[in-house]
Amino acid sequence: MLTPSTSPRPLDSRPHAVVIGSGFGGLAAAVRLGARGYRVTVLEQLDAPGGRAYVHRQDGYTFDAGPTVITAPFLFDELWALCGRKLSDDVDLRPVAPFYRVRFDDGTVFDYSGDAEAMRREVARIAPDDVEGYEAFVRASEAIYQVGFEQLGDIPFDRWTDMARVLPDLVKLEGWRTVHGLASRHVRDEKLRVILTFQSLLVGGNPFSTTAVYCLIAYLERRWGVHFAMGGTGALVRGLVGLIEGQGGEVRCGQSVREILVDGGAACGVELTSGTRLAADVVVSNADAAATYRHLLPARHRRRWTDRRLARARYSMSLFVWYFGTRRQYPDVAHHTILLGPRYRPLLDDIFRRQHLADDFSLYLHRPTATDPSLAPPGCDAFYVLAPVPHLGSGTDWRERAEPYRQRIEQRLHETLLPGLREQVATSLMTTPQDFQDRLGSVNGAAFSFEPLLTQSAWFRPHNRSEEVDRLYLVGAGTHPGAGVPGVLTSAKVLDRIVPHADTLRRARPQPDDESTGSPHAHAAHRLA
Missing domain, CATH: 3.50.50.60 (FAD/NAD(P)-binding domain)
Structure with missing residues (x-):
């Protein structure tokens, strides 16, 4: 009934x-x-x-x-x-090229792409002694991809024995290392190490603690490209x-x-x-x-x-995201830009270990109108800028901190990629870790669930x-x-x-005229429906 x-x-x-x-x-x-x-x-x-x-x-x-x-x-x-x-x-x-434009705090720029020859030239330009090591890293990434993604990605790990069976492969592929540890094994230049490891942040992981299995991202991107709808x-x-x-x-x-x-x-x-x-x-x-x-x-x-x-x-970091539209276009800004701050590992320690909202930040700037101008009015640009921040375990009160934090990000963008930004902002909205918890239902406001x-x-x-x-x-x-x-x-x-x-x-399923057979679950669903 x-x-x-x-x-x-x-x-x-x-x-x-x-x-x-x-x-x-x-x-x-x-x-x-x-x-x-x-x-x-x-x-x-x-x-x-x-x-x-x-x-x-x-x-x-x-x-x-x-x-x-x-x-x-x-x-x-x-x-x-x-x-x-x-x-x-x-x-x-549509394919996006370069995949990312990486800009260091000292102004050094690196275009990260899927073009093998172009990548060798970029590596040779900033770290000439690391070209062979970079190529060794790519080979290691491919090997991890073949096992971690192609063979194990869609395999359920229902039993501990499932994990035990893959441990020899993980050991062979050095999955016990961290993302940064595997990159450091192959290249010595600190900037190149950053370039090869920031991708783990895109899945909520600290490259200094995330398993090196996630180095497969580097080959995944090279194999299939980066796209925009x-x-x-x-x-x-x-x-x-x-x-x-x-x-x-x-x-x-x-x-x-x-x-x-x-x-x-x-x-x-x-x-x-x-x-x-x-x-x-x-x-x-x-x-x-x-x-x-x-x-x-x-x-x-x-x-x-x-x-x-x-x-x-342990939960992943969260994100502060500022969405904004500008009255003018910035044609020199790439579709995806990684804007690095003055610190790398210390900033990640603040975010992941100390649970401290630091005064500095590294940013991901998204300019979709570089590929699809229809996302903004004619002659305008749409952006969002994202900063990795601690999850709500930090105790940060985002009702008080959000606007001052946004203003610091706005100033940083004005000083680097978007001159005159403050006068050009036509529309604006924000998402904070509190929104990840309250609106999206994420425990601790973590943007990527478990670390x-x-x-x-x-x-x-x-x-x-x-x-x-x-x-x-x-x-x-x-x-x-x-x-x-x-x-x-x-x-x-x-x-x-x-x-x-x-x-x-x-x-x-039990038949409507015979509920004496079938599983208890089938009976329950039949009664409820």
């Missing part, structure tokens, strides 16, 4: 999958589940899909809130192919939503989940903050992994990811197949293989190996 707090079962009789969150991991999971016979409902608490890939529109400017570096486009190609389409049918991906990253979100709807699924925005429902040791649906309950044969959480266990799955169902363990875990340490990777991370209850699965930055667009898309790919095909669940 239906109750006021229970949503009715639609006429579609396919097994139902509920996906919590519409970030790239959740949307990719929905497409893959739809291709395997599920009716999929994606629940998003914000007013539009995307999660960290939300889109802000203000005063004629378009700002991608989150990921702007798109690598491994084949992972998007796979999703479109599952729906009998091509990515190019819906999204125009015309119209902004939001174009990829819109395209994925279109795929889901084309499969007969739906994306519901403004729907916040209060609890994952469990019966007989298995997830059987969700309860929304409105009180509405949705029955499900499987539940996939693309919410922050730590928040999934701390806030959505009641403590009585948790044995491994207890509140105590979650409190002891990617060796002891928090693979089997040591929350598993893609929940260790706590059956029929609950996790995707996104906080589970295997980790953060970054390729990581979260691959976490959804893992589901193909561990979620039963919809036909298997359909055959196991």
Whole structure:
């Protein structure tokens, strides 16, 4: 019998999958589940899909809130192919060159690209004695990529024996080193070491503590390039939503989940903050992994990811992001610029170890209008500038610190890349670590969930197949293989190996006139629906 707090079962009789969150991991999971016979409902608490890939529109400017570096486009190609389409049918991906323009505090500039010969010339220009060492680093990065990404990226690490089997490969590839340690093994020039290691910050890791497995990013970028979606990253979100709807699924925005429902040791649906309950044969959480266990799955169902363990875990840094549009264009500024401050390791120590908001900073400046002028009014530019900062464990009160911090960043940009900036700003908004916690649901306001340490990777991370209850699965930055667009898309790919095909669940369902057979979970879902 239906109750006021229970949503009715639609006429579609396919097994139902509920996906919590519409970030790239959740949307990719929905497409893959739809291709395997599920009716999929994606629940998003914000007013539009995307999660960290939300889109802000203000005063004629378009700002991608989150990921702007798109690598491994084949992972998007796979999703479109599952729906009998091509990515190019819906999204125009353009290569970006250089990948990054790195500007040091002394004014030295390095153009980082995927062109092997151009990279050799750039390395020879700033560190002539390190050309051979640089090429050795690239070879090491390729070897790590072949194992860490191609062979293990979409493999579930359900058992400790799964980890034990790959340990010999990790030792051989020097995965026990840190990102900076592996780079330092091959090159001596300090600037070149910075150039080869800052990418780990793009997935929330301190290069001085992140496992060297993440050196695979260097080869991933060289192999597949860095791209930008015309119209902004939001174009990829819109395209994925279109795929889901084309499969007969739906994306519901403004729907916040209060609890994952469990019966007989298995997830059987969700309860929304409105009180509405949705029955499900499987539940996939693309919410922050730590928040999934701390806030959505009641403590009585948790044995491994207890509140105590979650409190002891190490979380990634957070981000301060200032989005702004200018009344003029800055044509000499690259699409992606890394603007380094006077300190490297000491600043990272402040962010990751001391949990101290320092007076100096290193910045990532995104100028999407370098590739797509339509994101700003004619003759104008759209930007966002991002500073890695400590997560909320630092105790920083961002209500007081945000505007002074923004002003220091504005001054720094004025002095370096964007002269006259203060007089040119036409529109402005900010995201702080407090927003990552309050708006995006990240524990401690961490921008990338768990810090990617060796002891928090693979089997040591929350598993893609929940260790706590059956029929609950996790995707996104906080589970295997980790953060970054390729990581979260691959976490959804893992589901193909561990979620039963919809036909298997359909055959196991109890018939309406015979609830004496079938699993307790099937009975619970049938009663709830």
